[in-house]
Amino acid sequence: MRQSLTAVIERNTPAAGEFKTEPYEVGWASEARWFLRLNTIPEDRPRIEYVTQISPDGLVWCDLDGSGYESTGEALISASVQEFGNWLRIRGTIDGVSASTKLTIYLALKS
Amino acid sequence: MTSSNLRNEGPRRASPPTTSDDLRLAIIAADPKLSRFNPLPRILALDEFNSGTHGWTELIGNHDGTGDLNVVDDHMRDFRPPQLSSCTFFDVGTHGAMSGTYALKIATRPITGHTAVAIRRLTMADRGLVQIEAYFTYKTEAASEENQAASQPGAGAWDANIHPSEKQFGAFTFATDICDADGVRYHTVARYQNTNLDREFTRQWMYPVVPEPTPREHFENKVHLEYAADFTAPNPDDWRPFGNPQSLCYNEVPTKVNWHYLRWQIDTRLRRNVELQVNDRIYDMREIPVPVYTEHYESLENLLNFYVSARTHTSVRNFMFLDTVLISVDW
Numbered sequence: 001m002r003q004s005l006t007a008v009i010e011r012n013t014p015a016a017g018e019f020k021t022e023p024y025e026v027g028w029a030s031e032a033r034w035f036l037r038l039n040t041i042p043e044d045r046p047r048i049e050y051v052t053q054i055s056p057d058g059l060v061w062c063d064l065d066g067s068g069y070e071s072t073g074e075a076l077i078s079a080s081v082q083e084f085g086n087w088l089r090i091r092g093t094i095d096g097v098s099a100s101t102k103l104t105i106y107l108a109l110k111s
Numbered sequence: 112m113t114s115s116n117l118r119n120e121g122p123r124r125a126s127p128p129t130t131s132d133d134l135r136l137a138i139i140a141a142d143p144k145l146s147r148f149n150p151l152p153r154i155l156a157l158d159e160f161n162s163g164t165h166g167w168t169e170l171i172g173n174h175d176g177t178g179d180l181n182v183v184d185d186h187m188r189d190f191r192p193p194q195l196s197s198c199t200f201f202d203v204g205t206h207g208a209m210s211g212t213y214a215l216k217i218a219t220r221p222i223t224g225h226t227a228v229a230i231r232r233l234t235m236a237d238r239g240l241v242q243i244e245a246y247f248t249y250k251t252e253a254a255s256e257e258n259q260a261a262s263q264p265g266a267g268a269w270d271a272n273i274h275p276s277e278k279q280f281g282a283f284t285f286a287t288d289i290c291d292a293d294g295v296r297y298h299t300v301a302r303y304q305n306t307n308l309d310r311e312f313t314r315q316w317m318y319p320v321v322p323e324p325t326p327r328e329h330f331e332n333k334v335h336l337e338y339a340a341d342f343t344a345p346n347p348d349d350w351r352p353f354g355n356p357q358s359l360c361y362n363e364v365p366t367k368v369n370w371h372y373l374r375w376q377i378d379t380r381l382r383r384n385v386e387l388q389v390n391d392r393i394y395d396m397r398e399i400p401v402p403v404y405t406e407h408y409e410s411l412e413n414l415l416n417f418y419v420s421a422r423t424h425t426s427v428r429n430f431m432f433l434d435t436v437l438i439s440v441d442w
Contacts, residue, residue, distance in 0.1 A: 009192065057201035
């Protein structure tokens, strides 16, 4: 049976502005998928831009080619990541949301 | 309270030896996965993290019937997801764990006071001796241009022996959350304080004299703690030392991993600690008080939780690594 693990990388944290997630080790996994969920209010029209970052050591980071993602008006977005090495994080920007809007980021992994 | 040198006497007997005891001990001694442990007669869990997380998950405070995470206590909402770590570092690449490639990593944020907590949830089928054993190590995050760890509080001079990062590791804690069938709830706690809050080496085992503040106490407006408060016991004055200071093997730099043996036994019949062994030291913990909640709790019938935490005392990530955990009982 394959291994799987879903990590909540950010949980219900204020969503507006720029963000970078904590480093997360994924060397055991061959599949990875981000889920970004916003707890929006009716006035929100969220715009999200993010890119997956990879690292050889969890200390220095670069963008993963072709992993940029943009979305407008969606409360839940998801994208997979391939050939990522041992570490993953994302950096991104969220605007068009109220101060009370919160962001939750899941990282779903499979061996 | 004493500490003493240990002579490894192998798995302990619960009663006068019998043929079946001898056979059991021989089997344990011959099994490479078990012979490094000293389990009580019944093994409840053997968690070798090279094969997954084995139910060790992030601790979180409670939320309401709608699943509203805004009601989770600030100091219990961000204990971080544990990671399956290959112990990979900037200088040597993958170090690997003791039993294979992967260990469980419990990683704080780089925020002073932040605590990361992984918890294992069981229940009790009887009362008696309960023991958790582990092979563990602890590290701080190595310095980088982005984290600026070398210039964060706690970093000292490098003398090619003691590394500046060693003083940037705050504390790690092994603890339980236990509730009897009649609603009496308590925690047993053993914390290794590497440095005090001023980031000076103390290398001291500690215990709290108060029970951990609970979400119900917050709900009832009896307590409100800020983000990064010390959730086990928030007031530093509520911690007491036990035994003599103990130096561990940080091994000079933040990228060398040496595994330490820990064996901690408690008695759920008497609601007390028994003893803590860490490598060559044994600490008699029988006289250490275990504070009990004055109020009874429901929905926690026979609760038996174990948690392991790391807490940073500076703005540098702290890591607690577990290679393997074994939980055993005498019932």
